[in-house]
Amino acid sequence: MPRRFVDLSIFLENDVVSDPPAFAPKIQYFTHENTFEQIQPFFPGLQRHQLPDGEGWAVETVQLSTHNGTHLDAPYHFHSTMNGKLGASERAIAIHEVPLEWCFQPGVKLDFRHLPDGYVVTAQDIEAELARIGHVLQPLEIVVVNTRAGSRYGQPDYVSSGCGVGYDATMYLLERGVRLTGTDGWSWDAPFVHTARKWADSGDASLIWEGHKAGRDIGYCHLEKLHNLEALPPDGFIISCFPHKIRGASAGWTRAVAIFDEALVPPAPRAQP
Structure with missing residues (x-):
């Protein structure tokens, strides 16, 4: 018999009231356009234009309590x-x-x-x-x-x-x-x-x-x-x-x-x- 999955979880996100202000999560987003500086130290001499479409990776840093989110x-x-x-x-x-x-x-x-x-x-x-x-x-x-x-x-x-x-x-x-x-x-x-x-x-x-x-x-x-x-x-x-x-x-x-x-x-x- 087919099964249905229901998501019971909230997002971890900025600027949405999920906790008192002092306990709110903080997420910093790094996109493909601004992460070349993170990649370059691993590959000395690498130039941005040498990457496909000049893009790096996407990554985030998150400041959380264990009681943030679901x-x-x-x-x-x-x-x-x-x-x-x-x-x-x-x-x-x-x-x-x-x-x-x-x-x-x-x-x-x-x-x-x-x-x-x-x-x-x-x-x-x-x-x-x-x-x-x-x-x-x-x-x-x-x-x-x-x-x-x-x-x-x-x-x-x-x-x-x-x-x-x-x-x-x-x-x-x-x-x-x-x-x-x-x-x-x-x-x-x-x-x-x-x-x-x-x-x-x-x-x-x-x-x-x-x-x-x-x-x-x-x-x-x-x-x-x-x-x-x-x-x-x-x-x-x-x-x-x-x-x-x-x-x-x-x-x-x-x-x-x-x-x-x-x-x-x-x-x-x-x-x-």
């Missing part, structure tokens, strides 16, 4: 330890240690686009959405959440848009064997601007990064800044998201892709408010 967070990003609720706490694994089998599994999409910006998804919300789509979670399935942030990518409010997934909701997934999750928002947790208001009112620091910190109890990974989740059905597809192998790093860039049969037609989208 990327996979390792448990080490969340905390120094993991698996506290599975026995004794262990050293949190870095991105080069993430099991490859976590990164190529059946996918499940939860549609939370109707939830307001800053909302913190609960375990009850997860249960209700799984019931709506008629899916029973299986160990190692990759669960991605489609939030309003996906429609705001590149806009000034992207970083502050969408809901986040709270501690109890994250643990609901992890306790059922899920080890890799994802979001089309800037963060798995609710945008900081909303959490900051709650923290200012309550003084409860456990609200800060609560979904991420679930990794202290059960180690897991999540994808951030996914794209095009609207194109996916609720289930019946595979997600491939192998991370770049950066020794000791807290995250790695990935070209996340969904793979599913052409015969699987996505249902009508959830009505938006």
Whole structure:
């Protein structure tokens, strides 16, 4: 049966809002017209006109955080330890240690686009959405959440848009064997601007990064800044998201892709408010 591939990744690019300004990627492009000076030292005496059409190569230099673009967070990003609720706490694994089998599994999409910006998804919300789509979670399935942030990518409010997934909701997934999750928002947790208001009112620091910190109890990974989740059905597809192998790093860039049969037609989208 024919397969269809859906790109779930955003571009790495300049001048598009994908991160707070201080964390934005920076890409410098060198074209065929301006790289002769890079080539000439390898070939003493070479003249520009001797190259075919006088052209050099194209190459780029990139200044990145491991958390720019669509990327996979390792448990080490969340905390120094993991698996506290599975026995004794262990050293949190870095991105080069993430099991490859976590990164190529059946996918499940939860549609939370109707939830307001800053909302913190609960375990009850997860249960209700799984019931709506008629899916029973299986160990190692990759669960991605489609939030309003996906429609705001590149806009000034992207970083502050969408809901986040709270501690109890994250643990609901992890306790059922899920080890890799994802979001089309800037963060798995609710945008900081909303959490900051709650923290200012309550003084409860456990609200800060609560979904991420679930990794202290059960180690897991999540994808951030996914794209095009609207194109996916609720289930019946595979997600491939192998991370770049950066020794000791807290995250790695990935070209996340969904793979599913052409015969699987996505249902009508959830009505938006």
